[in-house]
Amino acid sequence: MKPFPLVRILDRGAVVLLALLAAVAVAVPILNLAVPEDSAAHVSTYVVTLLGKYICYALLALSIDLIWGYAGILSLGHGAFFALGGYAMGMYLMRQIGTRGVYAHPMLPDFMVFLNWKELPLYWYGFDSFAYAAVMILLAPGLLAFVFGWFAFRSRVTGVYLSIITQAMTFALMLAFFRNDFGFGGNNGLTDFKDILGFNVQAEATRNALFVSSCIALALGFLLCRCIVTSKAGKVLVAVRDAESRTRFLGYRVEYYKLFVFVLSACMAGVAGALYVPQVGIINPGEFAPANSIEAVIWVAVGGRGTLYGAVIGGVLVNLSKTWLTGAAPEIWLYFLGALFVLVTLLLPKGIVGALSSMKPRPHGSPKRGPFLARLFPRRVL
Numbered sequence: 001m002k003p004f005p006l007v008r009i010l011d012r013g014a015v016v017l018l019a020l021l022a023a024v025a026v027a028v029p030i031l032n033l034a035v036p037e038d039s040a041a042h043v044s045t046y047v048v049t050l051l052g053k054y055i056c057y058a059l060l061a062l063s064i065d066l067i068w069g070y071a072g073i074l075s076l077g078h079g080a081f082f083a084l085g086g087y088a089m090g091m092y093l094m095r096q097i098g099t100r101g102v103y104a105h106p107m108l109p110d111f112m113v114f115l116n117w118k119e120l121p122l123y124w125y126g127f128d129s130f131a132y133a134a135v136m137i138l139l140a141p142g143l144l145a146f147v148f149g150w151f152a153f154r155s156r157v158t159g160v161y162l163s164i165i166t167q168a169m170t171f172a173l174m175l176a177f178f179r180n181d182f183g184f185g186g187n188n189g190l191t192d193f194k195d196i197l198g199f200n201v202q203a204e205a206t207r208n209a210l211f212v213s214s215c216i217a218l219a220l221g222f223l224l225c226r227c228i229v230t231s232k233a234g235k236v237l238v239a240v241r242d243a244e245s246r247t248r249f250l251g252y253r254v255e256y257y258k259l260f261v262f263v264l265s266a267c268m269a270g271v272a273g274a275l276y277v278p279q280v281g282i283i284n285p286g287e288f289a290p291a292n293s294i295e296a297v298i299w300v301a302v303g304g305r306g307t308l309y310g311a312v313i314g315g316v317l318v319n320l321s322k323t324w325l326t327g328a329a330p331e332i333w334l335y336f337l338g339a340l341f342v343l344v345t346l347l348l349p350k351g352i353v354g355a356l357s358s359m360k361p362r363p364h365g366s367p368k369r370g371p372f373l374a375r376l377f378p379r380r381v382l
Contacts, residue, residue: 008230009223013309018219024051025215029208045204049279050323052211054316056276059218061299061315062308063268066225068297069306070234071261072158072241077166078269079293080173081141083283085270087177088140090190090283091124092133093201097194110192111185121183130197137274138267145266146259153255153262158244167290174288189284196278207279214275218312221268225308228261237261298341304351313352 010018028051031043060082067073094109103113107120126132148169152162180186199206228234239247240254248254277283286292296315303314318340325333348355 009226014222014226017222017309017312021215021219025212028211032208033204045207048204048207048211052207052214052279053276054319055211055214055218056272056279057296057299057319058312058315059214059221059272059275060269060296061303061311062218062221062225063265063272064296065300065303065305065308065311066228066268067261067265068300069308069311070229070241071237071258072244073258073262074159074163074297075166075262075265076163076290076293076297077168077170078265078296079290080166080170080288081145081266081269082273082276082292082296083170083173083177083285083287084140084144085137085273086277086283086287087184087190087273088127088133088136088270089274089277090193091127091136091184092130093193093196093278094190095124095128096196097192100194101192109185109190111188111190112183115180117183123183137270141266141270141273142263145263149259149262153258156255167293170288170293171290174285174290177285177288185284187285189282189286190277191282191284193278193281201278201281210275210279214279217271217275221271222308222312224264224268228264229308233257233260295337298337300351302340302344302351304353304355307351307353307357310351310353317352 028043028048031041032045032048035042037044060078063081064075064078067075097109099106101110101113103110105113108117112120127136148166152165157165176182177184177189178187184190193201195201196206196210199209229237236247236252236257240252240257244254273283273287295318299314299318300311301314302310302318303312304310318337321336322333325336344351350358
């Protein structure tokens with residue numbers, strides 16, 4: 001008898017992760033707003049913002065794990081989708097400033113007035129509405145991923161060649177957004193935000209609301225990924241990862257599966273970027289830097305790719321380490337990150353979660369592979 005779909009989606013690990021997210025989403029605002037500042041249990045607003053940033057990074061790592069861990073698509077340019085979602089949110093926040101900017105122009109952001117722009121560019125129209133901005137947060141990275149994936153996957157570009165092309169894509173976008181005449185703030189980017197949905201973006205209550213929203217987005221993204229990877233489509237993605245040519249030979253339209261999951265992953269990264277921007281207070285072309293995308297891949301590798309849980313854990317733990325090390329010994333952080341990736345690759349190829357899972361005793365007689373792959377490929381292939 002097949003298990004109820006909800007049972008497959010909410011396994012023990014999923015329940016534990018969602019319970020921890022719920023507990024953190026409830027406890028952190030209470031400790032920030034209800035506990036006196038002189039108490040040892042008080043959580044400062046700075047820590048709330050820092051934790052919210054970690055949650056956004058975890059959502060970005062989750063989007064990468066969906067395509068890398070289950071479809072074998074190693075993207076070294078996912079920071080582009082993260083930054084596009086962030087710029088869409090930043091454009092909305094800039095339109096909310098209005099006459100409260102330095103130049104007090106009712107329509108143009110300050111940087112446009114400074115650069116002698118006479119009128120608002122056409123692509124900035126509509127961003128005074130949050131609903132329009134929310135659509136663009138999904139549409140901008142999703143459309144770019146669709147166009148890129150359509151040509152790349154139909155041309156059967158795979159492996160290291162695809163990784164290099166994704167890195168070139170985000171580098172080209174970074175150079176474009178650095179230009180002052182591109183209309184996105186140039187080197188300085190977008191900053192000095194005032195309001196979001198009519199609330200002061202610097203207020204403690206708003207900071208906590210953004211933190212809770214990030215936790216909810218991560219939980220929903222995790223559930224969506226679990227729905228995909230536990231379905232038949234998810235099993236086809238794993239087959240594509242392990243033996244793409246044989247999967248195509250059996251009649252599966254591999255490029256459609258890869259395109260679907262790539263676009264979905266880009267939209268998730270865009271949401272992560274959109275939630276990140278109002279919490280850190282700035283978005284600039286530096287977010288497009290290829291090094292950021294490579295670092296996000298390291299988070300997934302450390303946590304354990306192909307697990308979903310590992311991506312979340314890696315995104316949080318590595319950035320916690322980064323915050324501590326950049327304060328205690330900033331000159332060794334990059335060496336630590338490189339050493340961490342090398343050691344994980346050599347000693348823990350399945351990451352933290354994979355290593356912990358392999359330590360569990362396997363029940364006697366339990367199968368080591370799923371029946372779908374067993375029917376799809378002979379044992380010598382797997």
